[in-house]
Amino acid sequence: MAASIKDVAKMAGVSVGTVSRALNGYTDVSEKTRKKIKDISADLGYTPNVSAKNLSSKNNKNVAMIASGLLDEKQTDDFTMALIKGAYTYMNRHQLSIATYAISSEDQKVKGFEEFCREFSLSGALLFGLKVTDKYVENICDSKIPCVTVDIRVEGEQIGSVITDDERAFEEITQYVIDRNHRKLILVYGRKQAMVAKLRYRGFCKALKKNNINIKDVPVLDSNFIETQAYEKTKELLLKKGQDAGSVFICMSDITAFGVARAIRDCGYRVPEDFSVTGYDGISFGRYVEPRITTIDQNVMQKGYEAGKLLDRILKGNATEKTVIVPHSLLERESVRRL
């Protein structure tokens, strides 16, 4: 049997209460006693049991990253990974513990957010991969449990959000393309119901308007954020219209941009000589894919880091701002030609 607080107390010749106080940094313990207790704890390899702490105290600070869509096998992305890394890095640097749980949209219907937190004694959570239709979105609004949503803005007393200014970012990259004298744009849309897609679309329209390009003239290809779908739609368009289709494909994700570029190649054209292509996301693998696609880098890892930080602040009651916009950056590479 492993050492418990009792063993430490016994060995140190003090009460368990004193051990608890000594180890938790209370000031009303003599330095001498504290030192002795710490030494003995170390000797015994004593580690406080989190479950017991959770039960007895209301001031625990267990946080979790709850990821929806972690179980979906569909599309590969390294978002979740980067996000986890970012969040864990923050927590690690601040000596906080964090664990990741996967909760599918289905699971959310069965067990609410509060129930989940209660079940695992969580005092706060990072929510990632939530869809606007997910049950938790509703749940967290009705709840008082601190949480931070990533990529989706939710209002609430104890709710923070970490987002990218998708609208502005997409306007930026669209403007970038227009600045290189492209006028016949083709938009490769993401998932219909996705909030981010809507925001990016808004930015797109804004840029067009500013430059007097009629949105009606822009062909829109639905990709559902899937590479193969972008590929098919692009191929179809190219087979039908060839270079008359337009001069540049503006994509709502890097993955779909890959599909588009592949279709362009397979139809016998070149990027960027015949068609220009832009992406969005800045996924890490983008650097390996030729031609290297010009894109918006979302800085996902930083997003994770900021999410962790924000939750920490909310938990401590000193979150001045509840919405953090993580700066994006235009990653200029070689997929856009100047006309």
Place this chain on the structure above:
Amino acid sequence: MAASIKDVAKMAGVSVGTVSRALNGYTDVSEKTRKKIKDISADLGYTPNVSAKNLSSKNNKNVAMIASGLLDEKQTDDFTMALIKGAYTYMNRHQLSIATYAISSEDQKVKGFEEFCREFSLSGALLFGLKVTDKYVENICDSKIPCVTVDIRVEGEQIGSVITDDERAFEEITQYVIDRNHRKLILVYGRKQAMVAKLRYRGFCKALKKNNINIKDVPVLDSNFIETQAYEKTKELLLKKGQDAGSVFICMSDITAFGVARAIRDCGYRVPEDFSVTGYDGISFGRYVEPRITTIDQNVMQKGYEAGKLLDRILKGNATEKTVIVPHSLLERESVRRL
């Protein structure tokens, strides 16, 4: 305040003991009582608290995925993600709960494996990203806590391992290349101390021997599994020797194969016309990178799934075989030319 077992007991007019038994599927509860209790639990939105369960019972089945190297920001890979997905999928399908924790090599020195499990009341763990030099490797051998290591074989009563037959896989791909009449091979080595690299090297040598190729004649480039390093070393070699360097680069990872291919291109050569290249891993992004590199697919997601399954079995005491070799497959693409 949320509903506890007491509330349910009170509402149902029974004792807490009965509620506990009813909800945990004990047979010595009348169906009538059980039904009533279940209904009331549902009404109240009652969710058993895991911490309390952990404290009071020794039969808890909390498992965790403990990933070393999750905090490293270095190289991006989608291994960990695929592995997590696989493991979570298994757990999800079998109604088990799992959480992921990140433990750096440094952390392992501070707190041992047993202590960690005790701290979080874990009854078993999946270990991923362990290096042979990591403290936990030693720890798990001295421990009786069930665990499964991925990609590293550890012997022990309660230890399972899920691996790829790296030696055979690497021999296979080497033979594949030789079968296409390549004789002047160049090996791009992984990380010096990595066990997997050693095994792959062994397979490489085996293939050479079988085909009477002298290992002494094969230039070896150290990549440390890093793309840029593979790039630099390749460039250096090509600048010095040009096509005399050899006809094919056999790489110990896909990432390094990307670096090699990039260097080849930058030196004005083409893949596979001037140089052939092979990878290893089967990372999901491989399908987007041109030229598409022929490689060994490790089926990482299945590895995660198998790891979850194996741990489950060990926990239940019915693991017949403690080492699971997940089948790999040769992914033939277009980076190897037949001479």
Place this chain on the structure above:
DNA sequence: ATGAAAGCGCTAACAC
């Protein structure tokens, strides 16, 4: 088939 009660490891309020 069910109730009563001890106890898991710890914290926090209170007493001294």
Place this chain on the structure above:
DNA sequence: GTGTTAGCGCTTTCAT
């Protein structure tokens, strides 16, 4: 500055 003790929510004997 330190000891004592009542819980936290649950499981699990032991009675009945």
